[in-house]
Amino acid sequence: MIELKNISKTFKVAKRNAGFTEALKALFKKEYALIKALQDVSFTIGDGEMVGYIGPNGAGKSSTIKIMSGILTPDSGECLINGRTPWKDRINHVKDIGVVFGQRSQLWWDVPVADSFDLIKDIYKVDEVPFRKNLNKLTELLDLGEIIRTPARQLSLGQRMRCEIAASLLHNPKVLFLDEPTIGLDAVSKIAVRDFIKTINRENKTTVILTTHDMQDIEALTERILLIGKGRILLDGTLSELKKRYCDHKTLTVDYFGDILPACDHMTVFKDLGGHAELVIDTSFLSVSQAIAYISGVVDVKDMSVVGETAEEMVVSLYKEFKI
Amino acid sequence: MIKYLSFFKIRFTAGLQYRAAAWAGIATQFAWGGMTILMFRAFYQNGENAFPMTFPELSSYIWIQQAFLAMFMAWFFDNDIFNNITSGNIAYELCRPCDLYTMWFTKNMAIRLSRTMLRCLPILLVAAFLPYPYGVTLPPDFLSGVLFLFSIIIGFLVLVAFSMLIYISAFYTLSPIGIRLLATSVIEFFTGAVIPLPFFPESLQPIIYALPFASMQNTPFLIYVGYITGGGAVKNILLQLIWLMVLITAGQFLMKRALKKVIVQGG
Numbered sequence: 268m269i270e271l272k273n274i275s276k277t278f279k280v281a282k283r284n285a286g287f288t289e290a291l292k293a294l295f296k297k298e299y300a301l302i303k304a305l306q307d308v309s310f311t312i313g314d315g316e317m318v319g320y321i322g323p324n325g326a327g328k329s330s331t332i333k334i335m336s337g338i339l340t341p342d343s344g345e346c347l348i349n350g351r352t353p354w355k356d357r358i359n360h361v362k363d364i365g366v367v368f369g370q371r372s373q374l375w376w377d378v379p380v381a382d383s384f385d386l387i388k389d390i391y392k393v394d395e396v397p398f399r400k401n402l403n404k405l406t407e408l409l410d411l412g413e414i415i416r417t418p419a420r421q422l423s424l425g426q427r428m429r430c431e432i433a434a435s436l437l438h439n440p441k442v443l444f445l446d447e448p449t450i451g452l453d454a455v456s457k458i459a460v461r462d463f464i465k466t467i468n469r470e471n472k473t474t475v476i477l478t479t480h481d482m483q484d485i486e487a488l489t490e491r492i493l494l495i496g497k498g499r500i501l502l503d504g505t506l507s508e509l510k511k512r513y514c515d516h517k518t519l520t521v522d523y524f525g526d527i528l529p530a531c532d533h534m535t536v537f538k539d540l541g542g543h544a545e546l547v548i549d550t551s552f553l554s555v556s557q558a559i560a561y562i563s564g565v566v567d568v569k570d571m572s573v574v575g576e577t578a579e580e581m582v583v584s585l586y587k588e589f590k591i
Numbered sequence: 592m593i594k595y596l597s598f599f600k601i602r603f604t605a606g607l608q609y610r611a612a613a614w615a616g617i618a619t620q621f622a623w624g625g626m627t628i629l630m631f632r633a634f635y636q637n638g639e640n641a642f643p644m645t646f647p648e649l650s651s652y653i654w655i656q657q658a659f660l661a662m663f664m665a666w667f668f669d670n671d672i673f674n675n676i677t678s679g680n681i682a683y684e685l686c687r688p689c690d691l692y693t694m695w696f697t698k699n700m701a702i703r704l705s706r707t708m709l710r711c712l713p714i715l716l717v718a719a720f721l722p723y724p725y726g727v728t729l730p731p732d733f734l735s736g737v738l739f740l741f742s743i744i745i746g747f748l749v750l751v752a753f754s755m756l757i758y759i760s761a762f763y764t765l766s767p768i769g770i771r772l773l774a775t776s777v778i779e780f781f782t783g784a785v786i787p788l789p790f791f792p793e794s795l796q797p798i799i800y801a802l803p804f805a806s807m808q809n810t811p812f813l814i815y816v817g818y819i820t821g822g823g824a825v826k827n828i829l830l831q832l833i834w835l836m837v838l839i840t841a842g843q844f845l846m847k848r849a850l851k852k853v854i855v856q857g858g
Contacts, residue, residue, distance in 0.1 A: 338685045340851055362688045373683040389597035390687050
C-alpha cells in the first residue's frame with residue numbers, strides 16, 4: 268500500500284545570465300530561482316497494482332520516485348509505504364523495494380554480472396536457497412544465461428538493462444519502481460522487458476510503478492495512469508477511461524470511384540482529392556459502422572481504413588489541454 | 592556485518608589486480624626513501640647532536656613510512672565516491688539497506704589495505720638488509736612492537752575517518768577539487784609525511800602534536816623507532832582514540848545532515 272498525501276518539494280536553482288560580467292556579478296550576489304518540483308501531490312496505490320506515471324520532462328516524475336524510494340526528503344507532506352515513511356526509516360524501507368533508474372547503473376563496472384548479484388545478495392541478506400531459486404527464475408525469464416558471466420562494461424544496453432532489472436528483484440521486493448526502464452532499448456529488448464514486468468506483477472503480486480515516455484509501454488503494461496505536470500497530479504484514471512474521454516475521434520481513409528464525397532452530420536471532411544478522402548468522425552454520435560454504411564451508400568468504395576487516436580496522440584492532447 | 596565484509600572483499604580483490612602499478616610504486620618508494628635518507632645524511636654529517644632523532648631511528652622511520660605509504664597517503668581518494676556524488680549515481684547506493692558512512696569507510700579501508708599488502712613486504716624485506724645505519728631495524732623492545740601494532744591500526748582509522756569528511760564535503764560543494772587540494776597539503780605537512788614531526792620547531796610542537804594529523808602516521812612510526820616509549824606511547828594512543836571518536840562522530844553527523852538535504856543530480 269502506497270499512500271502519498273500533500274507532498275511538496277521545492278528546489279533552489281542558481282541562475283545567472285550568460286557572459287563574463289554576469290559571472291563576476293554572481294560572485295558577489297547569487298540569484299536563486301525556486302522551482303516547485305512537486306506541489307500537493309497525493310495518490311494511493313494498492314498492493315499488486317501496476318501504475319503508469321506519465322508527464323513531460325521536468326514534470327516531477329523522478330522526484331516523486333526518489334521520494335518514494337527514500338532518497339529525497341520532501342518539504343512537506345506525508346508518504347507511507349507499507350506503513351513506513353521512506354526518508355525517516357530509509358534502511359528498513361529499502362529492504363522492501365526495488366528500484367531501476369533507467370539512466371544509471373547499479374552493476375559493478377568491471378566484474379562479471381554474477382559477482383554484482385552475489386554482492387547484492389549479501390547486502391540484502393538473502394538466504395542461499397531462495398536466492399538461487401529466484402536467480403534461476405530471473406535468468407530464465409530474462410534470458411540471462413550467458414550474459415551473467417560477462418563483465419558489465421561489455422554488455423549491450425539491452426543486455427545491461429535486463430541485468431539491472433534482475434538485480435533489483437533479487438531480494439524479492441514488494442514494490443518495484445521503474446524509472447524509464449525501456450529508455451534507449453530496441454524493439455526486441457523492449458518487448459522482453461515488458462513481458463517480464465507483466466509476469467512479475469502477475470505471479471509475485473509485485474506492485475509496479477513505472478515512469479516512461481514510451482506510450483507503448485503504458486499501453487502494454489498498465490491499466491491505471493497518473494498524469495503529472497508542473498509538479499501537480501492532473502489526472503488519475505484507467506487507460507480505457509481516458510481513451511473514451513479523449514479518443515472520441517476516428518479517422519477514415521476512403522478510396523472510391525466518383526467525384527466528391529458529401530459529409531453527413533458528425534463527420535468532417537478533412538481532405539478530399541476526388542477519389543481519395545480523409546474523414547474524421549465523432550464516435551460519440553456516429554459509430555464507425557454507421558459511418559461506413561453511410562459512405563458505401565453514397566459512393567462506390569474501393570478501399571477503406573479506420574485509424575483511432577493512439578495513446579501517444581492522446582497524451583499530446585492531454586498535455587495541450589492542461590497547458591503543460 | 593556480512594554486507595560490509597562483502598564490500599571489503601570486492602574492493603580488496605579489485606585492488607589486488609593492479610600488480611604492475613604495485614611494482615612501479617615499490618620502485619618509486621625505494622628511490623624516494625633512499626633520496627630522503629641521503630639528504631638527511633648530509634645534514635647529520637654536519638653535527639649529529641643538532642637533531643632530535645638519531646640517524647638509525649630516522650632511517651627506520653623513513654622505511655616504515657615508505658612501506659606503509661598506501662595506508663597513510665593523504666592525496667589518495669576513491670574517485671568512485673566523488674563521481675557517485677557529483678553524477679547522482681549515489682541514488683543507487685541510497686537504495687541499499689546500508690549505512691552509507693560505514694559502507695564508504697569500509698570501501699576506503701579495503702582499497703588502501705589491498706595496496707599496502709602488495710607493497711609493504713618487499714620494501715621492508717629489502718630495507719632490512721641494507722647496511723647499518725641506512726636500513727630498517729626492529730623496534731627497541733617487544734612492548735614497543737605491540738604498542739606499534741595497536742597504534743598503526745588506530746592511526747589508519749583516524750586517517751580514513753578524516754578523509755571521510757572530505758568525501759562528505761562533496762555533498763556541499765559539488766566540486767571536491769578545492770577542498771581536496773587544501774586538505775591534502777595540510778595533512779601531508781602536519782602528519783609528518785614531509786619531515787618527521789620531531790624536526791618541527793619546539794615551540795610549535797605541543798600544538799602540532801594535539802592536532803588530529805599527528806594521530807595518523809606520526810604516533811605509530813615514532814613508537815616503532817623508539818622515539819616515544821612506555822607511558823608516553825600509551826598517552827599518545829589515548830589521544831589517537833579520542834581523535835578517532837571525534838572524527839567518526841563528526842563524519843556521521845555531517846553525513847546525516849547532508850543526506851537530509853541531498854539533491855540527487857540529474858534526471
